[in-house]
Structures are given as C-alpha cells and as structure tokens.
Amino acid sequence: xxxxxxxxxxxxxxxxxxxxxxxxxxxxxxxxxxxxxxxxxxxxxxxxxxxxxxxxxxxxxxxxxxxxxxxxxxxxxxxxxxxxxxxxxxxxxxxxxxxxxxxxxxxxxxxxxxxxxxxxxxxxxxxxxxxxxxxxxxxxxxxxxxxxxxxxxxxxxxxxxxxxxxxxxxxxxxxxxxxxxxxxxxxxxxxxxxxxxxxxxxxxxxxxxxxxxxxxxxxxxxxxxxxxxxxxxxxxxxxxxxxxxxxxxxxxxxxxxxxxxxxxxxxxxxxxxxxxxxxxxxxxxxxxxxxxxxxxxxxxxxxxxxxxxxxxxxxxxxxxxxxxxxxxxxxxxxxxxxxxxxxxxxxxxxxxxxxxxxxxxxxxxxxxxxxxxxxxxxxxxxxxxxxxxxxxxxxxxxxxxxxxxxxxxxxxxxxxxxxxxxxxxxxxxxxxxxxxxxxxxxxxxxxxxxxxxxxxxxxxxxxxxxxxxxxxxxxxxxxxxxxxxxxxxxxxxxxxxxxxxxxxxxx
Numbered sequence: 001x002x003x004x005x006x007x008x009x010x011x012x013x014x015x016x017x018x019x020x021x022x023x024x025x026x027x028x029x030x031x032x033x034x035x036x037x038x039x040x041x042x043x044x045x046x047x048x049x050x051x052x053x054x055x056x057x058x059x060x061x062x063x064x065x066x067x068x069x070x071x072x073x074x075x076x077x078x079x080x081x082x083x084x085x086x087x088x089x090x091x092x093x094x095x096x097x098x099x100x101x102x103x104x105x106x107x108x109x110x111x112x113x114x115x116x117x118x119x120x121x122x123x124x125x126x127x128x129x130x131x132x133x134x135x136x137x138x139x140x141x142x143x144x145x146x147x148x149x150x151x152x153x154x155x156x157x158x159x160x161x162x163x164x165x166x167x168x169x170x171x172x173x174x175x176x177x178x179x180x181x182x183x184x185x186x187x188x189x190x191x192x193x194x195x196x197x198x199x200x201x202x203x204x205x206x207x208x209x210x211x212x213x214x215x216x217x218x219x220x221x222x223x224x225x226x227x228x229x230x231x232x233x234x235x236x237x238x239x240x241x242x243x244x245x246x247x248x249x250x251x252x253x254x255x256x257x258x259x260x261x262x263x264x265x266x267x268x269x270x271x272x273x274x275x276x277x278x279x280x281x282x283x284x285x286x287x288x289x290x291x292x293x294x295x296x297x298x299x300x301x302x303x304x305x306x307x308x309x310x311x312x313x314x315x316x317x318x319x320x321x322x323x324x325x326x327x328x329x330x331x332x333x334x335x336x337x338x339x340x341x342x343x344x345x346x347x348x349x350x351x352x353x354x355x356x357x358x359x360x361x362x363x364x365x366x367x368x369x370x371x372x373x374x375x376x377x378x379x380x381x382x383x384x385x386x387x388x389x390x391x392x393x394x395x396x397x398x399x400x401x402x403x404x405x406x407x408x409x410x411x412x413x414x415x416x417x418x419x420x421x422x423x424x425x426x427x428x429x430x431x432x433x434x435x436x437x438x439x440x441x442x443x444x445x446x447x448x449x450x451x452x453x454x455x456x457x458x459x460x461x462x463x464x465x466x467x468x469x470x471x472x473x474x475x476x477x478x479x480x481x482x483x484x485x486x487x488x489x490x491x492x493x494x495x496x497x498x499x500x501x502x503x504x505x506x507x
Contacts, residue, residue, distance in 0.1 A: 004040065004041065004042040004043070004044075004045075005037065005040070005045045005046065005423065005426070005427065005428065006037075006038050007019075007020075007026070007034055007037065007038055007421065007428060008024070008038070009427065010023065010421055010427075010428045010429075010430075011023055011430075012419070012430060013419075013430060014160075014416075015160065015416050015417075015418065015419045015430060015432075016158055016159070016160050016161075016162055016416070016418040016419070017418065017419050017420075017421075017430060018030070018083055018084065018158075018418055018419065018420045018433070019034065019084075019420060019421050020421075028086075029084050029085070029086040029478060030084050032194065032197060032198050033082070033084065033194060033198065036191075036194050037081075045080065045423070046423070046426075048080060048190045049079075049080040049423055051190070052078060052080060052186045052187075052190065053075075053078065055186055056075050056076065056078060056182075056186070057075055059182065060239065061075065061076055061178075061179065061182050061239060076179055076466060076471065076472060077457055077466075077470070077471030077472070078183060078186075078471055078472055078473070079422045079423055079431075079455055079457070079471055079472075079473050080187070080190065080423060081420060081421050081422060081423060081428070081473065082187065082420075082453075082473055082474040082475065082476045083420050083433060083435065083453040083473050083474070083475045083476070084198075084475075084476045084478065085450070085475065085476065085477045085478065086478055087477070087478050087479060087480035088480075089164075090449065090477045090478075091480075092164070092346065093156065093164060093347070093437065093447075094447045094449075095346050096164075096166075096345070096346035096347030097154055097347065097437060097439050097447050098439070098445045098447065099337060099341065099343065099345070099346050099347075100154065100166065100169070100333065100337065100345070100346075100347060101149060101152055101154075101439050101441060101445060102340075102341065102445065103333065103336045103337040103339075103340050103341055104149060104152075104169065104171070104324050104333065104336065105146075105147060105148050105149050105441065106336070106340040106341075107123075107324065107336045107340065108148040108149065108318075108320065108321055108323065108324060109146060109148060110340075111128060111134075111323065112135075112138050112139050112140065112141055112320055113139070113140070117336070117339055117340075120339070122332070122335050122336070122339050123329070123332045123335070123336075126356075127328055127329070127354075127356060127407070128323070128329065130407050131323050131326040131328065131329060131376070131377075132326070132376070132377045133172070133285070133322035133323045133325060133326055133377060134320075134323045134326075135285055135293075135319060135320040135322075135323070137292055137293070137305070137319075137320075138318075138319050138320030140309075141308070141309060141318065141319070141320065142311075143217075143314070143315075143318040144216075144217045144218070144219065144311075144314050145216070145217075145219075145442075145443075147217075147318075147441050147442070148171075148317065148318040148320065148321050149171045149317050149318070149321050149324070149441060150213055150214070150217070150316040150317050150318075150440065150441050150442065151174060151210070151213070151280075151316060151317060151438065151439075151440060151441075152169065152170065152171050152174060152438070152439045152441070153170040153174030153175070153176060153177070153436045153437070153438050153439075153451075153452075154166060154168075154169050154170065154436065154437060154439065155167040155168045155169075155170065155434055155435070155436050156347070156434060156435045156436070156437065157350070157415060157417050157418070157434045157435075158417070158418035159415050159416060159417070159418075160415075160416040163348070164347060165347070165348055165349065165350045165415075166333070166347050166348070166349050166350070167350055167434060168325070168327060168330055169324055169325060169330060169333070170325060170436070171317055171321040171322060171324045171325055172284055172285070172317065172321060172322040172325055173237075173281070173282045173283070173284065173317075174436070174438065175236075175237040175240055175282075176240070176436055176452040176454075176472075177206060177240070177244070177438050177448070177452065178239065178240035178243040178244060179240075179452055179472050180203055180206070180438070180448070180450065180451060180452050180474075180475070181203060181204070181206060181207070181243075181247070182243075183472060183473070183474045184202075184203050184204070184450075184474055187474045198476065198478060199478055199479040200476045200477070200478065200479070201449040201450070201476075201477045201478070201479050202449075203448055203449065203450050206438070206448050207244065207247035207248050208248075209440055209446055209448075210244065210248060210280075210440060211226065211248040211249075211250070212442065212443075213316070213440045213441070213442035213443075213446075214226045214248075214278045214280055214314075214316055214442075215278065216442035216443050217278050217314035217316060217442070218277040218278050218314055221277050224277035224278050225267070225274065225275060225276050225277050225278070226248070226250045226276075226277070226278040226279075226280065227245075227250055227251045227252070227253045227258075227267060227276050227278070227279055227280070228241055228244060228245040228248075228250060228251070228252050228253070228279075228280045228282065229253055229254070229255070229258070229279050229280065229281040229282060229283055229288075229301075230242070230252055230253070230254060230282050230283070231254070231255075231282065231283050231287070231299045232254050232299070235282070237282065240282075241282050244280075251267065253267060254299070255283075255298070255299045255300045255301050258276065258279075258301045258304075259273070259301070260301060260302065260303030260304060260306070260307050261273065263306070263307055263310060263312055264307060264312050264313070265279070265301065265304065265307050265312065265313040276313060277313060277314065278313070278314045278315075278316065279304075279313060279314070279315050279316070280316050281315055281316070281317075283299055283300060284322070285319050285320065285322055287299040287300050288300040288301065288304055288305070288315075288319065289301060289302060289303065289304040289305040290302055291303055291305070291306075292304075292305040292306075293305075305319065325377075326376050326377060327352075327374050327375070327376045327377070327410050328354055328356065328376045328407065328410055330349065330352070330410075331349065331352040331354050331410060333345075333349060334348065334349055350412050350413070350415065351412060351413055352410050352411070352412050353371070353410060353411040353412070354410055355402050355406040355407070355408075355409040355410060355411065356406050356407045360411075361402065361406050364402065364409075364411040365399055365402060365403075367387075367411075368385070368387050368390075368395040368398065368399060369387045369388060369390075369395060370387055370388060370413070370414060371387045371411040371412065371413060371414065372384065372385065372386050372387065372411065372412050372413070372414055372415075373385040373387065373398050373402070373409055373410070373411045374409065374410055374411070374412070375408055375409060376407070376408045376409065376410065377408075384463075385398045386414065386462060386463075387414065388414055414462075415462075417432040417433065417434060417456075417462055417464075418432070418433060419431055419432055419433065420433050420453070420455065420473060422455060422457070422473075424459075429459065431455050431456055431457060431459075432455070432456045432461065432462055432464065433453050433454065433455045433456070433464065433473065434453070434454050434464050435451050435452070435453050435454075435475065436451050436452040436453075436454065437450070437451035438451055438452075449477040450474075450475035450476065450477045451475050452472055452475070453472060453473040453474070453475045454466070454470050454471070454472055455470060455471050455472065455473050456469070456470050457469055457470060457471045
C-alpha cells in the first residue's frame with residue numbers, strides 16, 4: 001500500500017505559494033483542505049487521483065498535439081490538489097476582468113468605426129494596422145448590442161510579490177472551459193464533504209449562461225436556432241466543441257453543413273434546410289468565409305460575412321476581435337482603460353517592452369538572458385524565448401528575429417509564477433500555475449467563478465500549456481461569508497471616502 005501523502009515536509013521555497021505562507025503554516029483559505037488531506041489514510045489520495053485519471057480516460061477528455069509523432073490525441077493531465085481563491089480576492093479579480101473586457105470591447109468597436117483612439121495617439125496607428133489579426137474587412141460592422149467579444153479567456157498570473165497580473169487576453173476562440181466543468185464534476189465525487197464544508201462556488205451553470213449569451217445575440221427572434229461551428233475532428237479543441245454543443249443542447253456543425261441562401265444562413269438536415277440565427281464559431285477569422293478572407297479555406301461558409309454584415313445571422317465572437325489578442329496591442333490595454341473608462345486599471349499588465357520602440361528594442365537585445373520574448377501572434381507556448389533558460393545560440397537566433405521584424409515581438413521580465421502543491425510520486429512538490437477565467441458578455445458581463453488553472457508539471461518549468469507538458473487543476477472560489485462581505489464593504493467605503501476627499505481637495 002502507498003504511504004500517506006502529507007504536507008508536513010512540503011517546502012514553499014522562495015516562490016509565492018498559494019497554499020503556504022511558509023513551511024508548515026497554511027494560508028487561512030486552504031487550512032480546511034490541508035487538514036483533510038493530512039488526515040487521509042495511507043494511499044487514499046493516490047487512489048483518488050488514479051480514479052480521476054481512469055475517469056478522464058473513459059470520458060475521452062483529450063486534446064490534440066499538432067506534429068506529435070506518437071499520435072494526435074492525448075489525455076489531458078490532471079492533478080488532484082486544487083487551486084483555492086478566497087472570496088475577497090475573487091471579488092477583486094472579477095471586477096478587474098469586467099473592467100478590462102468593457103474597455104477591450106470599446107476599443108474593438110472604435111478601431112472598426114471612428115478610430116478615435118488612433119487619432120488621439122493613444123495607440124500608434126502603424127502598430128494596429130501591422131497586426132496580423134487586424135481585419136480591414138470588418139470596418140463598419142455593427143454586431144448585436146454593440147458587443148464584439150462575447151466569450152473571453154483572460155490569462156492571469158501571480159508574481160513573487162503576491163500581486164495578480166494579466167498575462168494575455170484570448171478573444172478569438174478561447175478554449176479550456178470544458179476541462180473546468182469536467183474537472184469539477186470529478187473532484188466533487190472525490191471530496192463531496194469538503195466542497196460543502198468550504199462553500200466552493202459552483203461552475204455547473206456555465207453552459208446555461210453561455211447558451212443565454214448566444215440567444216441574446218438574436219433579440220428579435222423568440223426561439224433562435226443556435227449552432228456551434230467547428231473546424232472538425234482534427235482540431236485540437238474538438239472535444240470541447242462537441243462537449244459544449246451537447247451541454248447546451250444545440251447542433252455541432254462543420255462548414256459544409258451550412259449554406260447561405262437568399263442572404264440567410266441555413267443548416268442542412270435530413271428534413272431539409274433549417275435557418276440558423278446564431279453561430280458560436282470555433283474557427284479563426286481566416287477560415288470562416290472564403291469569399292471574404294482566405295480563398296483556399298474549406299472550413300468556412302461562402303457568403304457568411306455578407307449575411308453577418310446585413311444582420312441576418314449573429315457570430316460569437318464577432319470577426320475582428322482577434323486584434324486584441326495581439327501581444328503588442330496587449331501592452332496598450334491599461335491606456336485603453338484610462339481612455340475609454342476614465343479609470344485606473346484594477347488588474348495591471350505584466351511590464352512589457354514593445355520591440356517596435358527603439359529604446360525598448362535596444363534594452364531587450366541587451367538583456368535577452370534575463371527576459372521572456374514572445375511573438376505577437378503565437379500561442380500555446382510556441383514562438384517564445386525564456387532567456388534565462390535558453391542557450392546563447394537560441395538567444396542569438398531570437399536577437400536576429402527581433403532586428404529583422406521588431407513589430408512582431410515583445411519582451412517581459414521572467415516572472416516567478418506562484419506555485420501550488422502537486423502530487424509527485426509519493427509526496428508533494430510545488431509546481432508553477434496560471435489561471436484562465438472565462439467571461440461572458442451578452443445582456444451583461446458575467447465571470448465564471450474560477451476558471452482553468454494550468455500547471456507546469458515539469459519541475460522548474462514555467463510553461464503551463466498542455467502542448468508543452470502542462471496539465472490542469474480544479475479552481476475553487478470560496479463563497480463570501482458575512483464577515484468577509486462586511487470587511488469588503490468597509491474597504492470599499494474607505495476607498496470611496498479617500499477618493500471623495502482627494503477630489504474635494506483638488507476642487
């Protein structure tokens with residue numbers, strides 16, 4: 001029989017640890033779980049971990065790794081020790097995410113209409129127009145309710161100082177929420193009493209919320225037909241596409257299942273054509289309509305953009321939103337918040353050097369051994385240099401790329417991502433994590449309480465992406481207690497009083 005897993009020998013080291021402020025002293029929000037795990041019989045936690053892994057295998061919860069020679073489908077690795085977020089901290093995160101999405105939506109609407117933010121010099125015009133995901137074809141589009149980014153996954157990290165920072169925004173086709181829902185289902189089976197005792201907020205209503213968000217895009221139809229558009233079974237996130245369609249009770253379709261007739265979009269069925277009102281598309285802009293974007297695309301629907309432009313079908317997310325995923329544009333989001341909302345950002349960006357700027361570029365080239373360099377439009381951990389862990393040859397190669405195409409690169413300090421205890425053989429070790437909450441924007445803004453905690457399972461690794469050896473953990477957001485709500489209300493009242501005092505003094 002395996003030995004009992006215990007936190008008694010766990011060392012948080014010099015990183016910010018989500019469970020322990022120092023060795024042997026758990027943070028208040030995790031104390032109950034730490035006590036329960038330490039009190040389990042020998043081998044019990046390992047058995048629960050193995051049961052979850054078997055369930056993942058049986059449920060076919062997979063992702064595809066492009067270019068993998070051993071086979072495309074992988075079971076998504078999972079660790080049984082969750083990440084836990086207090087009610088007060090989640091309230092701060094939630095407010096910051098809503099603020100950020102509101103500003104990004106206004107930015108996208110602005111650049112495809114009046115472009116005031118460019119005229120006022122807040123965002124340099126050349127940086128926008130050189131973005132690979134900027135779509136001139138989307139000028140003048142008016143999505144329902146003026147909302148462009150209906151589903152967003154925003155990546156957050158905690159640095160060594162304990163602060164929460166936005167690492168990047170994902171507005172095109174953010175993935176991973178299916179793992180959040182399935183992870184939670186399996187964890188509730190493993191720890192039902194702990195869930196009740198710790199008052200973990202539920203995530204089960206996400207499919208209903210998503211469906212209602214999509215329905216809201218067709219306000220003039222009492223019972224709109226909603227479909228999920230997938231590139232097909234070879235796509236890395238196909239499991240999620242089919243899972244969400246099934247959970248919402250809508251059809252999963254591919255491009256050849258749809259057709260534009262007389263300016264409207266129809267779905268081919270065994271009973272003939274049926275009109276479609278809302279499409280949750282999991283296909284990038286380039287491929288959704290060969291008559292508008294890439295002519296060689298066989299994944300999209302010819303004429304779809306004309307139907308969308310004329311208001312005869314709704315698309316989520318709206319075409320053109322991917323411009324906000326550009327890592328160079330990301331650097332300007334704090335300025336967008338100040339420009340459009342006249343407020344300071346609640347959640348700061350990671351400090352970012354834009355290589356297009358001469359001074360930034362010079363600094364980056366001199367400090368390649370200390371910085372993380374990212375390509376503007378890459379994702380999944382690709383197109384990235386982690387300077388301290390790279391060879392001189394790799395740093396020289398990236399230096400040449402930056403000099404050749406500076407617009408395509410940003411650089412950031414090497415961050416000490418926070419860690420969460422993770423099962424490694426017969427003991428716990430700290431592994432670095434980030435967090436991807438999901439935000440829905442329909443009639444209003446709603447943030448899923450939790451999100452996908454991605455974990456770098458390789459010791460010392462900072463890369464959490466599944467394609468680079470990462471896995472996931474469940475994320476527990478603790479419900480507010482009366483005392484927490486009172487403390488939060490008092491804090492907000494103090495902040496408001498200070499603000500009013502400052503304004504009175506300025507007047």
